Amino acid sequence: MEKTVKILNETGLHARPATLFVKTASQFASDVNIEFNGAVSNAKSIMNILSLGLKKGDEIKIVAEGEDAKEAVEALVNLINSKFEEK
């Protein structure tokens, strides 16, 4: 299960959005990874996610494998599309 999305919120995957992203990914049993610029990063690792330095407009692929893969990808895509409920 995979899906490509674009980061929409102003601040990118920093601070609160990054925390929210990792927390959401960690709720699922599946392995969840992000593909960006040819590298694969663990979506449940705050250090990996932050070190990508994702900015507004960057395109990432979310790849999940496991029993709840579909739900995991959906939840993360929704989070990004909702701009992390930023004001």
Added chain:
Amino acid sequence: MKGTGASPGIALGKALVIENEPLVVEKKEIESTEKEKSRFLEALEKSKEQLKKVREKALKEMGQEKAAIFEAHLMILEDPELIQSTTKKIEDEGLNGEYAFKEITTQFVSIFEAMDNEYMKERAADIRDVSDRVLRNLMDQPIIDLSILDEEVILIAHDLTPSDTATMNKEKVLGFLTNIGGRTSHTAIMARSLEIPAVVGLKDITEKVNTSDFIVLNGETGEVMINPDEEEIQKYKTMKEKYEHEKKELESLKDQPSITPDGRKVELAGNIGTPKDIDGLLKNDAEGVGLYRTEFIYMDRDSMPTEDEQFEAYKEVLESLNPKPIVIRTLDIGGDKELPYLHIDKEMNPFLGYRAIRLCLKEQEIFKTQLRALLRASIYGKLKIMFPMISSLEELLEAKKILNEVKKDLDKEGIEYSKDIEVGMMIEVPSAAIISDILAKHVDFFSIGTNDLIQYTTAVDRMNEKIHYLYNPFNPAVLRLIKMVIDNGHKEGIWVGMCGEMAGDKRMIPILLGMGLDEFSMSPISILPARKLIRSLKHEDMKKVAENVLSMGSAEEIESYLEEIFD
């Protein structure tokens, strides 16, 4: 000594040097990888328990926003990559837990430190803080506990970690001094939120100071003295009293009107550039925004901002300050502010060239996109639209015509906007000031932009050091123009404001008040001091001062007259 002033205030007291020497982590023989792994995991658990306690304390004492940092620290401890890489290293290379963990965290620290971003650099400090705790637990080393302090001290450290600042007993801490850090480092931010005076970036203060030395520090200027003489101590004591007295006085002026003792009320507003500045407006009790520069939305990027992006930036400010008035200035690009993606040819005299409203009237799509975004945002607060650099009646009428076209478009599309938006213009070109009697019939307000008005009136390039002495706001010609604009505005029943540096200048405020200025817009930090000043000046007296000033022939004469009556 001098460092970076990180949190204002004066502190005097005994030093406590925190010896947080870097841990020496050695490679050691281990009995079994299994045992080593569980030792590491135990230390992780122990660190988590400690951090949860720190977080609770921070939540209680510093609020949710500041406690969030420990939430982030806990996440680092739960990071699967960090844990797996460490256990894998123990297993594959037969390393001891502390050595393996140190290697892994060092990797991450260098990644974050190399990133070209302040926020990410600060994360390196987080990882170090967390890693230090785990290592100390692994090596049975004591973790410095600042919650037990017997006497009042000034803390001296290489750097204070977030856990240090969260756990320490604030009642006993008079100030901080650190070797490293800048205005945006953890220590600085924490110090400001705790209102503890602090100086950071002192390089080797931990080596220069011994525990129990007497320290004085000024968190505003960054000055620090070690074991000063009695005279210096007295000087700092007086400064401290004065600072605290003033702070209290300004604090008490919040929610008070900006009114003279004889009843002349004016509006003190703030100049801002991005929605990030809202905090400063609220903290300093701005009565509105007199100038919201929209250039920042257009800068540091490679294409035009979309209507939606602009809408969000305008809405945020309007909404957070509603119902206070927000004057948003339409795009003022050109001059010294360039946009690479606009591809404007280099000009001989950019300040006299293709800029601001001149550009917007030619590149109408850019202008219309901005006006649409402004109108759409207008329903979220009290918007006033202001055109920059108007130098003739034709330009003003043309700009207003385009605004009406955009309104009609929105009507057709059934998009809502406020029906009572005031439309005004900046007075920053002498030709506009001179015909302000005519222009006043076509706008709801004037706002005088002094930085440009001075340079255009006196023909002085304000960037040119050689003629800087000619750039003087007390130039009598400039003051006469200002008076003329205020009078012409009032004759037509419109309000007149000022959004240049001059409006917040405490030497200028009495004159402007006397001339009848209605709105003063300045850096938010200047608002409360300006309010204090206005509440001490009689309007009737200032009218006479202004009258006297306007009869004088040179800036020098005006300045010495003001010095004489106000000092």
